[in-house]
Amino acid sequence: MDYAQTLHYLYTQLPMFTRIGSSAYKEDLTNTIELCARLNNPQHEFKSVHIGGTNGKGSTSHMLAAILQTAGYKTGLYTSPHLRDFRERVRINGEMISEQQVIDFVADHQSDFEEIQPSFFEMTVGLAFDIFAKEKVDIAIVEVGLGGRLDSTNIITPLLSVITNIGWDHMNILGDTLQLIAGEKAGIIKHGIPVIIGEHQPDIANIFLRKAAQEEADIIFASDEWSVELKAESEKSKAKNMELLDLTIHKKNFQPSTFNLQLDLTGTYQLKNIKTVLSAVEELRLQGFVITDEHVQTALRQVKTLTGLHGRWEVLSRNPLTICDTGHNPEGIQEVLKNISSVNYDHLHFVIGMVNDKDISKVLSMLPTDATYYFCKPDIPRGLEAESLRQKAESAGLHGDTYPSVKAAFQSAQKNAQANDLVFVGGSTFVVAEVV
Helix, strand or coil: CCHHHHHHHHHHHCCCHHHHCHHHCCCCCHHHHHHHHHCCCHHHCCEEEEEECCCCHHHHHHHHHHHHHHCCCCEEEECCCCCCCHHHHEEECCEECCHHHHHHHHHHHHHHHHHHCCCHHHHHHHHHHHHHHHCCCCEEEEECCCCCCCCHHHHCCCCEEEECCCCCCCHHHHCCCHHHHHHHHHHHCCCCCCEEECCCCCCCHHHHHHHHHHCCCCEEEHHHHEEEEECHHHHHHHHHHCCCEEEEEEECCCCCCEEEEEECCCCCCHHHHHHHHHHHHHHHHHCCCCCCHHHHHHHHCCHHHHHCCCCCCEEEEECCEEEECCCCCHHHHHHHHHHHHCCCCCCEEEEECCECCCCCHHHHHHCCCCCEEEECCCCCCCECCHHHHHHHHHHCCCEEEECCCHHHHHHHHHHHCCCCCEEEEECCHHHHCCCC
8 A cells, every 4th residue: 555545545444533533442452461461562762752642742742752862862752643744743843754655554464453443643653653663763742632640641650740730621432520531641651650641730739649659750830840931022023923932931940040031932821831941951850861951942942943843822924914723622612711811902703623622611701702703623523513503602601603624714714804804713623724
């Protein structure tokens, strides 16, 4: 098979969560363990950092990878889902793996797939680990796909576990309370492996503290260690240039403790993620990694260039000003709305699409009623029909028209927007994937 045929095989022969939803989710690690056993357990051949959480784990993973590769380490990066190209999921020093590597892996192990019947995600995890081992990476940043305890990535024994935060997402799989969701995320905490929790959330902090105590794992809450502020002049210019956040960093209870950073991921929610990244860097330093402040500063100014990250408060065009963001659950949308409120505009045009297996009522109730909405369906089987979305949105006081595709909605919004208007594209990662 050539590359196109190989991808077609992967997408059609194996269940794929991002396309069909929870029916593709395997509630145990049996398949991953068996597949990796046939690959000679590549997950034991490289060092790793495991990153989970509800929001921010992708940005955190990319920032940490950028820092490590800037510090001279051959750095693997495994993330999901991809936006435009399947190979975005597996990178080494920011470069996507080659098409030939994907072709060869599938060709070499197709008989194993047919015997084991792994999910799309399980196969992709095997691919990533196999390539990281063969390429002899110094360290790999491995992002959890969904949950933690039963996620396919949870067969690694990392140097460090990271959980960014807990929010309302995938409740049909992980549980319908934050405590249940936190319990699943805490499943990546392993015996004797230090863990960093990005955000101290009082209602669920004890779940992580208990799990860490059971596993005799040192635990740090990054939000208790750092304060991060946006410089006043950066706040004024942010809406104008949207290229770099100028940050003042202060480490609590430590002298000297204040320094400055510039970050090219410009959503203000990154002020939370940067704390998690800095705590992770400190832990890796304790474990012998040589990472200087200059490495950190250099890397964070160019995360997108170094790692290829897209879709995080990303400016798509400036006339009219058009921005996209992958935030899609209540906590993510709250941060998106905070960023929208910081932009000076006359009218908001909101291109929105969602998936059909989530309760979207809370998100819709949060959105501004004075915007014009462009309802569309992302081009995946899980996509919610545009008319169904429009009807649900109408009940929340949101008004607009339906469009046959994301592209049609996007083009109409840009055409209708006046010079001082804002076009925003979001509601689902899969909508953003069609415009970046």
